[in-house]
Amino acid sequence: MSSAFEGKTIVVVGATGQVAQPIAEALAANNTVIGAARFHDEGKRSALEAAGVTCVAIDLATGDVAGLPEAPDYVLNFAVAKSNDWTRDLDAGVGGTIALMEHMQRAQAFLHCSSTAVYKPMGHEIFHEDSPLGDNHGVWPFLATYSTAKIAAEAAARYGSRRFSLKTTIARLSVPYGSFGGWPAIHLEMMKNGSPIPVHSNQPSIYHPIHDDDIAAMLPGLLRAAEIGATTVNWGGNDAVSIEQWCGYLGELTGLSPTFAPTEATIDSVQVNLDRLHALVGETTVSWKDGFRRMVEARRPELLV
Numbered sequence: 468m469s470s471a472f473e474g475k476t477i478v479v480v481g482a483t484g485q486v487a488q489p490i491a492e493a494l495a496a497n498n499t500v501i502g503a504a505r506f507h508d509e510g511k512r513s514a515l516e517a518a519g520v521t522c523v524a525i526d527l528a529t530g531d532v533a534g535l536p537e538a539p540d541y542v543l544n545f546a547v548a549k550s551n552d553w554t555r556d557l558d559a560g561v562g563g564t565i566a567l568m569e570h571m572q573r574a575q576a577f578l579h580c581s582s583t584a585v586y587k588p589m590g591h592e593i594f595h596e597d598s599p600l601g602d603n604h605g606v607w608p609f610l611a612t613y614s615t616a617k618i619a620a621e622a623a624a625r626y627g628s629r630r631f632s633l634k635t636t637i638a639r640l641s642v643p644y645g646s647f648g649g650w651p652a653i654h655l656e657m658m659k660n661g662s663p664i665p666v667h668s669n670q671p672s673i674y675h676p677i678h679d680d681d682i683a684a685m686l687p688g689l690l691r692a693a694e695i696g697a698t699t700v701n702w703g704g705n706d707a708v709s710i711e712q713w714c715g716y717l718g719e720l721t722g723l724s725p726t727f728a729p730t731e732a733t734i735d736s737v738q739v740n741l742d743r744l745h746a747l748v749g750e751t752t753v754s755w756k757d758g759f760r761r762m763v764e765a766r767r768p769e770l771l772v
């Protein structure tokens with residue numbers, strides 16, 4: 468992953484996360500990077516520090532962000548609280564986002580990572596940024612708070628952008644994946660263990676997987692698109708791919724055979740319209756098959772046939 472900026476001061480919030488850790492580490496090659504999280508996992512803190520990231524402990528649920536710089540060039544907010552405790556997750560999403568924006572209101576731009584999990588489940592609808600919102604992930608008991616807290620955090624980001632005149636982009640990420648994992652990597656592990664993979668009975672279950680390299684490459688464009696009041700944009704890979712398709716391809720790469728368990732008790736397709744992303748930022752460049760092969764090479768090379 469290459470660094471998209473040079474000589475900037477960038478605060479990466481949620482720096483120990485699947486999506487943000489590779490970004491923070493790559494950016495630290497050419498920039499001053501402050502990684503923020505609670506750092507419950509000391510190993511991740513060590514890895515970030517070894518890459519040159521300065522780690523600052525914060526707690527978004529209590530609004531404790533005092534250790535962060537007040538005027539970085541950019542803020543990339545990739546934090547999300549998934550404790551399944553309604554109060555804690557809403558406080559981290561809403562109060563935490565506003566605390567970050569208030570503290571760093573002198574930044575040039577603020578990127579708030581959201582999720583396509585904010586869309587109301589509507590089968591094979593292709594969601595655009597003005598589509599109805601709803602409890603997409605509530606069907607999963609272990610992520611009961613997720614969609615609601617993400618919707619609420621978006622509203623907080625819009626409020627903070629206006630309140631503090633802070634240029635903001637809200638980017639609704641689809642399915643991120645790469646050498647740090649992701650949903651397709653979980654499916655690969657399930658295939659290896661012979662576990663059936665839940666897919667919605669309204670098959671196929673379609674999303675827009677986006678490789679870590681494209682996520683990193685799109686950061687400058689997303690920050691350039693930031694406006695006071697917030698620009699909202701879907702953020703996914705060019706290819707609309709179903710779980711059934713990507714597990715089939717993982718099977719071709721590894722010789723493992725996926726088995727599917729169609730059910731109503733999992734999320735439905737969340738296919739998105741990417742016209743706004745393409746107009747503001749451009750298109751992704753890693754084709755999904757290439758990206759999936761690279762993911763397997765990085766994580767499970769011994770499984771490749």
Ligand SMILES: NC(=O)c1ccc[n+]([C@@H]2O[C@H](COP(=O)([O-])OP(=O)(O)OC[C@H]3O[C@@H](n4cnc5c(N)ncnc54)[C@H](OP(=O)(O)O)[C@@H]3O)[C@@H](O)[C@H]2O)c1
Nearest residue numbers: 481483484485486504505506507526527528546547582640
């Ligand atoms: N992964 C996906 O499939 C996916 C799909 C669509 C959208 N997204 C979005 O992409 C972004 C990154 O997701 P991810 O999967 O990388 O998340 P993740 O792996 O769960 O990481 C979440 C990050 O938030 C931090 N965090 C949680 N609670 C916190 C608190 N109270 N105070 C400070 N930091 C806290 C965590 O660090 P500590 O635990 O160390 O505090 C961690 O760094 C999120 O906005 C997510 O909604 C992800």
